[in-house]
Amino acid sequence: MSAGLALAKREIVRFLRQKSRVVGAVAPPIVMWLLVGSGFKGSFRGDSFGYFFPGTVVLVVLFAAIFATISVIEDRREGFLQGVLVAPVRPASIALGKVVGGAALGLLQGLPLLALVPLAGLSADARGLLGATAVLVLLAFALTALGFTIAWSLESTQGFHAIMNLFLIPMWLLSGSFFPSEGAPGWLRAVMAANPLTYGVAALRRALGGTSPSLPALGVSLAVTAAFAAAMFAAATAVVARRPAGPGRPAR
16 A cells, blocks of 8 residues: 555656646636537527536546556656566555546546536535535546556557547547437447446536436446446556566566
8 A cells, every 4th residue: 555655646746746737637628618518508408508517527537537647658668667567566556556646636626626516507515516526536536547557558648649539538428428318319329328437427417416317327327437447447457467567578
């Protein structure tokens, strides 16, 4: 645990020294929320700002996970990961430290947005905000673990961005953040139902007072989100245990 906490602390210290990362993770989703909400206001049934808000918060956490896990590639290039791998540290501790550090950064950027709930037209009480916080903890952990798993096997930040944009952005778009599943074609509804992020967005929407006939039940949404987080951490631990941290390095 001490090794994992040291790695997590290192991620947070690095973040505090790069203030531009806050702007890069928070500003684009907020701008998109305002523009999309305004654009759909005249043609969207119900409050467009309220509908898009939960997805915007999740997008902030997703961007934070992308930026946080880029450090895996940077640490490999600088030789830091190779040093960690030869140390007497379990793979689970390495994965936990990097994932917890990235998830903490996602929460630091995503949680303050809950203060905008009244502006979004949502009516979340203290219990709802507490539930939303718990959902964001699970989502930040799951998305950071997913980003870590992908970044571990890549050697360039350009390739990482390409894969993350190809994989995570469609994953977010098909989570119910941008449009509801009702009215979508049958095959698209099936894809949205199979998308684990759909249930995280649904749980956050319910916690913030949003409703929709297509939303999964809260218990199901929380269970799937927790399982998603556990599966992604298991995958992150597995890649650390069996894959090299850089070219020419044998797997441990």
